[in-house]
Amino acid sequence: MKIGITGTGSYIPSIITKNEDFLDHEFLGSDGATFGDNNPVIIEKFKSITGIAERRYAQAELKTSDLGYLAAERAIEDAGIEKESLDYIIFAHNFGDLTPGKIQGDTLPSLATRVKHLLKIKNPKCVAYDMIFGCPGWIEGVIQANAFIKSGLAKKCLVIGGETLSRVIDEYDRDSMIFSDGAGAAIIQADQESSEILSHISATYANEEAYYLFFDKTNDSEGCSNTRYIKMHGRKIYEFACTHVPKAMATCLNESGVSIDEIKKVFIHQANEKMDEAIIKRFYRIYDKEAPKDIMPMSIHKLGNSSVATIPTLFDLVRKGELDQHEIKKGDVVIFASVGAGMNINAIVYRY
Structure with a gap:
């Protein structure tokens, strides 16, 4: 099935x-x-x-x-x-x-x-x-x-x-x-x-990484001390993601039985352009390859980081031909990958 x-x-x-x-x-x-x-x-x-x-x-x-x-x-x-x-x-x-x-x-x-x-x-x-x-x-x-x-x-x-x-x-x-x-x-x-989900992987790192993203008060010392806002340790998240996400993606790909050369697109969480580029580069380096120029669609430039919405929104835009220079065709193999609060990581290898 x-x-x-x-x-x-x-x-x-x-x-x-x-x-x-x-x-x-x-x-x-x-x-x-x-x-x-x-x-x-x-x-x-x-x-x-x-x-x-x-x-x-x-x-x-x-x-x-x-x-x-x-x-x-x-x-x-x-x-x-x-x-x-x-x-x-x-x-x-x-x-x-x-x-x-x-x-x-x-x-x-x-x-x-x-x-x-x-x-x-x-x-x-x-x-x-x-x-x-x-x-x-x-x-x-x-x-x-x-x-x-x-x-x-x-x-x-x-x-x-x-x-x-x-x-x-x-x-x-x-x-x-x-x-x-x-x-x-x-x-x-x-x-x-x-269409078929070929493999998937999930992981939670909750020791020193648990509070890389957290809720805290405003940076304004005169602001309401009881109201909480989303906060993050950006450098730690960057280092964590660049270390762990490429390995998770590679493990998922290896379990799928698909070759790295068959991957047509990588739909990665739109968190930070530099971070996403580094993740893709390190992922391909595991296989001693250079990442193809058009492998990673990006929507962050105009849509920002909408957390859980970034990947399904990005996939919908590409699937319907609404993102310039990117398309997917029936039978193409793609990877979905994300990282975020928890710290959680996951990936799916998917045949479209």
Whole structure:
């Protein structure tokens, strides 16, 4: 039985925030001190490392579950299935539904339940639950859907990755410029054609790495000490990812039985352009090869880092011919790979 992706959809928010929109921000270090560089220099350094020129933010009236619902509708339509036939809805996110101006995330009920409600699915046997796995959450959801189908517990699953990170960023933190909003979704089902998950791998490093991404107070010493924002140790994450992700990808590839030369695209979490380039370079170096020039589609330049949404959104764009100079054809072998809070890593080798 071949299990694969039969439909995809994404929702890219309409509000465009460019790097120059941060020129008047007051950036502070974690100790509350100002930086030696002025904002134009800070922003230029930021762009040279991350590759981000602009990012997308959701409209105030749209919550994470709304973005997921909009992406899910498109995936269901693309797959040409009846929504009542879904056995599972898995929604990967990190912070729940966030309302601008409020300090708490809302996960009661789960975001997956909210999507099922918005889709008006009446079937009680369609089980809806959330996945909290950091940025690799969507891939992990696909891995779980694959397991459900393989075991006979399901025939069709909807896996969503969505986030509104613009509502948990500290405006005084330089890292706030990285994060963005969005959602992507996919239908996973037994497919009698070519599409097939060939292999997968997951890992959690939770000793000294556990709190590389964390929640903490604002960098502004006069700000509310009870409100928490997404924070990260960027250098440690970079070193961790460059060390562990290429090895995980290689292990996954070796288990698939596919040659490195057969890989057509690598869909990697859009966290940081320099980091992603380093990961790909090190991955190919394991096989004593140079990475092909067009192997890695990138959306981070205009969409920023929307966490769990980056890979399903990127895959949807390429699959539908909406990303210049990138395409995939039936039978192509691709790799999905991600790294994020936990610290978690995973990868899938997939024949499209």
